[in-house]
Amino acid sequence: MPQTSNEQHAGEPAEPSAPRAGRGVVPVLAFAGITVAVMQTLLVPVIKDLPALLRTDPSDATWVLTSTLLAGAVATPIMGRLGDLHGKRRMLLASLAVMVVGSLICAFTDDLVVMIAGRALQGFAMGAIPLGIGIMRDELPRERLGSAMALMSSSIGVGGGLALPAAALVAQHFDWHTLFFGSTALGVLSMALTALMVPEPTLRAPGRFDLVGALGLSLGLVCLLLPITKGGDWGWTSGATLGLFAAALVVLLLWGLFELRSPTPLVDLRTSARREVLLTNLASVMVGVAFYAVSLILPQLLQLPTSTGYGLGHSMVVAGLCVAPLGLTMMFVAPLYARLSARRGPRVSLMLGLLVIAVGYGAGLGLMGDAWQTVLIAVTIGAGIGLAYSSLPALIIGAVDPSETGAANGLNTLMRSIGTSVSSAVIGMVLADTALPTADGPLPSMEGFRISFLIAMGAVVIGLVLASFLPARREAMRPALLASSEDDVEEPAPASTAPRTVAGSGGFRGRVVGTDGVPVARANVTLIDHRGRQAGLAVADEHGRYVLPAPAGGNFVLAGSATGYAPRACPATYPGDGLPVDTDLVLGVNAPGRRTAVSS
Secondary structure (H helix, E strand, O other), rough: OOOOOOOOOOOOOEEEEEOOOOOOHHHHHHHHHHHHHHHOOOHHHHHHHHHHHHHHOHHHHHHHHHHHHHHHHHHHHHHHHHHHHHHHHHHHHHHHHHHHHHHHHOOOEEEEEEEEHHHHHHHHHHHHHHHHHHHHHHHHHHHHHHHHHHHHHHHHHHHHHHHHHHHHHHHHHHOOOOHHHHHHHHHHHHHHHHHHHHOOOOOOOOOOOOHHHHHHHHHHHHHHHHHHHHHHOOOOOHHHHHHHHHHHHHHHHHHHHHHHHHOOOOOOOHHOOOOHHHHHHHHHHHHHHHHHHHHHHHHHHHHHOHHOOOOOOOOOOHHHHHHHHHHHHHHHHHHHHHHHHHHHHHHHHHHHHHHHHHHHHHHHOOOOOOOOHHHHHHHHHHHHHHHHHHHHHHHHHOOOOHHHHHHHHHHHHHHHHHHHHHHHHHHHHHHHOOOOOOOOEEEEEEHHHHHHHHHHHHHHHHHHHHOOOOOOHHHHHHOOOOOOHHHHHHOOOOEEEEEOOOOOOOEEEEEEEEEEOEOHHHHHHHEOOOOOOOOEEEEEOOOOOOEEEEEOOOOEEEEEEEEEEEEEEEEEEOOOOOOOOOOEEEEEEOOOEEEEEEOO
């Protein structure tokens, strides 16, 4: 009998296990995610001084932040798809390299236009987060995958939260360009660690890169996000704002029609329209709104002068330190999420996280009178956001084909970015409309802070409603079965292609090797259900690696066959939790050139 990854029979040679990532891969990828997330809040401590530093108007200075946001939104789905096609590790290194170039450009300039260009290059690195999640999905064993993806998904908040106090400390004691030299060093270190410790997954998606789709999506996102971020300055009813919203509607509609007809779309809209994917992405927008609200409110409350009667009068550094637990808590929640999700599933984890966020904002309505209260708010909301963010990639990969992991998580990260953009625009408008006039200019009011917290609570309630309609755990893990009999299965792919799979999520993966330990390229791996019917088929790549989704949880038989090898079959169990089960197959070596076939 063949051996699985956790079983070895006496009298047979020890099989080589499928190559798996070492222990250092998870912290390295998480560090890369934190590094690129730092770019989003790097200049927040000096935002009030940017007009003077760049010798420009305040409205023009905000482009330094807007350019990073727009570039990150455009890059995430594009880099995710490029990673699926050409290698996730390769695209991760490319993203970090672009960030390093952007950091160096910013470090040596005081010119507004050049600074905007450099900041856009920094934002382009946001694609590293879905790429890291994709690498984990391809390389890690299932027992490590839950907590690893949770940490990677949360890195976007961890990096943003930890950057605030660090950037404030640097800006307060050194020249502000030092911030960019620091980000350059982080990028170079992250590239070196990635090159040394992260393997390149062999799984590739078939097809070509959809250049027209990428250009269309980029144009549509710019037309959508630009008025959201600049509407407060331009006026929400101005011709520029309304015109760009109308252009976004037209461009994205035409883009969607093109993608539906494309044989290799940038974003598979049919997959994105599945209930579990669509609702997860919509809930991600709400989580993004909730995350950014607390990041905007607490630093301002902490730094407002005590003469206002509600401001806490702390320095920029102290304000950053009080908000830092928001990111730290998100990081520490990852192991808790893994245990909770293993028992109850990511849907329950998402809903629990949203409930904790609601509790944090509700308590915050009456707890804004002292620094320790802001820390308590940050810890509570950070725990909820950590649970919610950790659940999102598990819900996505549980509903898409493994070859689409990068693109699907890129789209999900984009949804979070849209949420933060909407949050910034809406809360900025609320604070401006409720500001109190003073001799030093208008200052945010306590009324504005509380209304902002109520808006965040409303977003959380909408997210809870959306999450409640997500499929239950067992139902969500039952994708459509595309190959139900041998006649329905396509011919094996050529040796140069990556493993092909039927549509699905979790299931089985591993290597097919001979008894001599040599990987068997182009081996057929067939999944047979308890009734003896074929439930799926995969073709191993040139390294003998395969990925084979299961239609549902249960007991199966994995059968392997290849030219020149005796067919083998072994029992295998899939729990139905959306995570892959590592199972290697060992085929007996026949006489050279003899063709055999497996019979079920």
